[in-house]
Amino acid sequence: xxxxxxxxxxPAPSPGPAEPRESGVIAAAAASTWEIIRRVxxxxxxxxxxxxxxxxxxxxxxxxxxxxxxFTALVKxxxxxxxxxxxxxxxxxxxxxxxxxxxxTFRGSEGHAGFQAARFFGVSLAALAINxxxxxxxxxxxxxxxLPAQAIAVATAMPFNFLGNKLWTFR
Numbered sequence: 001x002x003x004x005x006x007x008x009x010x011p012a013p014s015p016g017p018a019e020p021r022e023s024g025v026i027a028a029a030a031a032s033t034w035e036i037i038r039r040v041x042x043x044x045x046x047x048x049x050x051x052x053x054x055x056x057x058x059x060x061x062x063x064x065x066x067x068x069x070x071f072t073a074l075v076k077x078x079x080x081x082x083x084x085x086x087x088x089x090x091x092x093x094x095x096x097x098x099x100x101x102x103x104x105t106f107r108g109s110e111g112h113a114g115f116q117a118a119r120f121f122g123v124s125l126a127a128l129a130i131n132x133x134x135x136x137x138x139x140x141x142x143x144x145x146x147l148p149a150q151a152i153a154v155a156t157a158m159p160f161n162f163l164g165n166k167l168w169t170f171r
Contacts, residue, residue, distance in 0.1 A: 039167060049166075055105040056162050059097055064154055067093035071150050082146040086135055086153075087128070094124045106170030116169055123164035127157040 070092040074085035098120045102113065131153045138149035 036167065052105055052166065053162065056101065056165070057158075059100040059105055060158055060161070062100065063093040063097040064151075066096050067154055068147065068151060072147060075146055082139055082150070083132060083135065086132060086150060089150075090124070090128050090131070094121065097124075101165065101170070106165070111170070119169040120165060123161060123169055126164065127161040130157040130160060 067089045070089035071082075071085050074080040074088050075082055078085075080088065098117055101120070102116060131150075134153035134156045135149050138144040138152055139146055142149075144152075
């Protein structure tokens with residue numbers, strides 16, 4: 001085989017179909033997404049899951065109050081910017097919520113607390129990202145007051161938080 005340059009009037013070969021590896025990754029992601037949807041759907045048929053959701057809501061409600069108290073103390077009492085205060089309030093509330101959810105909601109004593117805490121924190125960080133985006137949009141873009149914007153932002157992140165913890169942290 002010679003390594004001669006291709007003549008100028010000959011077009012370059014067109015790319016072929018997607019690599020088999022790429023289509024395998026897409027198929028695996030689709031299968032994983034479908035499995036999550038299936039698990040959520042089947043889970044709605046079990047009464048104990050509704051009880052867990054209620055308990056998660058009670059714990060979340062306590063965390064919500066803890067979050068807003070810490071947020072208000074940081075913004076009003078310490079003069080901290082609302083986005084930084086939201087991160088500080090998150091740290092206080094996530095500690096409260098992990099302990100109560102592990103002990104009461106999911107009864108996760110069978111699993112290793114350290115692994116559950118790491119997963120809980122990861123899910124909570126993703127929920128914090130949602131919270132901060134909504135807070136920014138409501139407070140900085142729409143001009144809503146800091147406290148009402150934070151209240152709405154925390155509530156917006158709750159469904160993601162429940163599903164992440166139910167399906168991954170405390171499974």
